[in-house]
Amino acid sequence: MNQLPNIRALSNEQLAGFMESIGEKKFRTQQIQEWLWQKHAAGFDDMTNLSKALRQQLSEHFSLPALTINTTQNSADGTVKTRFTTFDGHKIEGVLIPTDERKTACVSSQIGCSLSCKFCATGYMDRKRNLNFDEIYDQVMLINQQSEALYQKKLTNIVFMGMGEPLLNYTNVLKAIDRITAEDGIHMSARRITVSTAGVAKQIKKLGDDGVKFKLALSLHAPTDAKRNEIMPINETNNLKALAEALNYFYAKTKNEITFEYILFKNFNDSQKDAEDLIKLYRQVPADLVNIIEYNPIDAFTFRKPDEEGMERFMQHLEKNRVNARLRRSRGKDIDAACGQLANKDK
Structure with missing residues (x-):
């Protein structure tokens, strides 16, 4: 090294x-x-x-420990998953998600993850270390080069929804975003960046104190503590009451957009009662949007996604109760690049 x-x-x-x-x-x-x-x-x-x-x-x-591309995979829907190699030989993954209007980079913040969320492939890996701020920056630059080469367009958005929990690598993530938004960096607006967290209440409040400009997404995935404890061990120390308080504090300090991410699991969190519990929580927090996400199967977790009718029923119940909800279709499923699937599967 x-x-x-x-x-x-x-x-x-x-x-x-x-x-x-x-x-x-x-x-x-x-x-x-x-x-x-x-x-x-x-x-x-x-x-x-x-x-x-x-x-x-x-x-x-000096050294210049730049990230390098190990392999790329191209999905039938245009999504590109890239495995990067760090200077010390670890592998991480990032994804380019193209639509007509947007070109989004989904980037990782840690090598592995320590949170062990049951539905997430990365959660079954050990956390090796945090990524340095320049390694996060490199992911964005390399994915931007892919976007320009394939679509003749620069990245329009960045989401910290890849491998790892961004708020457990707080300093490097914020330093990377400072670099990305700097005039002598990529000069992207912070409003086009979303940091997604599984829910670290203390660090959500710190984001508010630090006056960040980017958007925040909470990986919610269950509307009660009992159910969230089953699939997200972090909820045992960061329960929904603590998270609601932290999100309200964050919003009071920043007025930045907050989104709930909610993966639907068949016969677990997709009933009318679950929808009612989600509506109650939504009304406690100044959330702009609830992203309802298709579940993308992983080998280690036996849950399944609901059928189309089940997803539609859930969505309709939210909309009827004036919840701003959107069904997010998964991209890159055929190359294990969809939400929750990043795991260096064939390492």
Whole structure:
């Protein structure tokens, strides 16, 4: 493993100080920053407008541990799943989800996950480590390159709904979003970024205190503590009352959009009573939308999705009670790229 300091962890002032210490002109700092954040150099040799001597100096003092593409899979519906390799040999997955109006990157925040949600393939993996902020940034840049190559369009949206729990990698996720939204980064509006959490109440409140600008999604998936405890162990320490309080606090501080994510499981959370419980919860929180999601089967979990009529009945009951709900059809199921399916399956 490379022991040299990561050049992308340096502030502009620190990099400028290094340039001065080796007798280089100030403008070189800006050139290097452009290579690191806008031109997405994978190594110092890519920085072709720098002298060979300067590139050599950089390589002797710093590392540039860029993410690389391991494999890509293309779905019949246009979705692209990419497995990336980290500098220390771990694998993570990200997904490009194209529609006519949007090109969305679904990115990971951890290598594996510690939360063990029963319906999520990543939850059956060990959590190896958090992703560094520049590794998260690299996913976005590489998926953006795919979008431009395949669809001649840049990414319009980013969702932190890949592998891992973003709020358990709080600092790196926020630093990555700062970089993504920066003028000298991708310069995407924070309003086009959604961070999805399984529900870490303390960190949801911290988002409010930190005045973040991005949207928040709660992976709800069950409308009562008893049912949520069955499929999401995190609920035992972050129950629905605590989450409702945290979401209200977040909204009071930021006025940012909040979405509920709710996967329908046949004969578990899809009854009229479940819909009623969901409506009650919806009215306790300033949520803009409830995304009703088709369940995507994984090998380790025996639940099934309801039939079309069952999903429609559930949706109609929500709509009749003035809940802003949308049925989200799964994308990339044929390549295990849909919601809950990312797991490095054929590693």
